[in-house]
Amino acid sequence: MTEPTLLRRAEAVRRFNRFYTQHIGVLHEFLQKSPFSLTEVRVLRELALGTVSTATELARALGLDSGYLSRLLTSFERRQLITRRQSETDARQSLLEMTHAGRAAYAPLEVAAIDEVCGVLNALSAAGQEQLIAAMRIIERLLDRSPSRAPVSLRAPQAGEYGWLVHRQALLFGAQYGADMGFEAFATQEMAEFSRQPDRQRATCWIAEQQESIVGAALVAALSERAARMRLLYVEPESRGLGVGTLLVAQSIGFAQHAGYETLTLTTCGVLNDGRRVFERAGFNCVATEPERRFGRNLIAQTWERKL
Structure with missing residues (x-):
């Protein structure tokens, strides 16, 4: 800075x-x-x-x-x-x-x-x-400099929060990783596709809340008949290391299993090392890596997969 x-x-x-x-x-x-x-x-x-x-x-x-x-x-x-x-x-x-x-x-x-x-x-x-x-x-x-001991709860999104999640993640990825406006366009498209999912028994959005403030979110939707994909997983910077990401990933796995999917996948980039540790602990394996120019940066796209 x-x-x-x-x-x-x-x-x-x-x-x-x-x-x-x-x-x-x-x-x-x-x-x-x-x-x-x-x-x-x-x-x-x-x-x-x-x-x-x-x-x-x-x-x-x-x-x-x-x-x-x-x-x-x-x-x-x-x-x-x-x-x-x-x-x-x-x-x-x-x-x-x-x-x-x-x-x-x-x-x-x-x-x-x-x-x-x-x-x-x-x-x-x-x-x-x-x-x-x-x-x-x-x-x-x-x-508050002390780690919060307040419980984290998960709930369904409320009116206006789809747009807020896009806005918030665009701000965070721009500030932390130098992402350009392309990330906001990507997140908007991801959210639009999710909102059009016809079968809500096979698609869900989790909002992680602590002391009535949003501290993270994750979406799960069909990639194919047998595979689900986790999208737009994020945790607020000040709430990382408190188990929020672990909770969101665990709930996403449980939902995908209950919905009858056989695999759960997600795509991320190599700069999100904290996420990598969460995925590995949850049983995901990195099945593909590919360099790409995206969001104004040279990134390593990673595809993670977990058998259900």
Whole structure:
């Protein structure tokens, strides 16, 4: 990545930070009328939700300094908002619990916060609300440095997602592998052919979803009466290494077997080394390789096959 490109992107992040900080300041105007700071409200919320029970868990969940958190909890205890009792399993830990007074103090803050967020959402159309939430999920997934432990589920595509998959893969292959507009034309044709499949018992599309964000996809359709082909398999870069590709390939094999095919094939290029390992573990064999000029690049086309 060239330095000017990185600087341009860094400035875009800073611009968003300024906008977001100002916007959040507006959202938290209700705090000016309460006896609690934003950090105190965050701590009370975690305790009210019951997601944490010790100071160590609170500090980890909210990214707070342990000394600062200790003073804050002491203040809460003095105001009779929480109680502490020694853990029966670890004498070094104290279990935290909100009192009735603590829940009563927090309840109007929760209502006010929800009302203010609903006010922001109500200014948008239903489609705009969904777009905003989807963008927030993407930001959260991309910036979360710890491997996600959230389960990955597979579902059928929804309206508009065929076109989105073409768009997304064209962006990724262009950015990662230097593919030109020819790849987008290829993906569009592949998707169009798939959408015209007459027998849905022998063709399917899997959408891999994690925390309500699309992290991958794969299509399976007839190549002949006895052979099926997997098409447009992809996994989002930040979700690779988490088993998403393995899950998509395994489900595709199971579907092809159930549909009565005898073989499952796929065609890829040599630059996708991560995919190669997934295919080999799933029992595929590379049966043909051929150099070709495609998508503005010199590639090695590979055909993989698995007996069913």
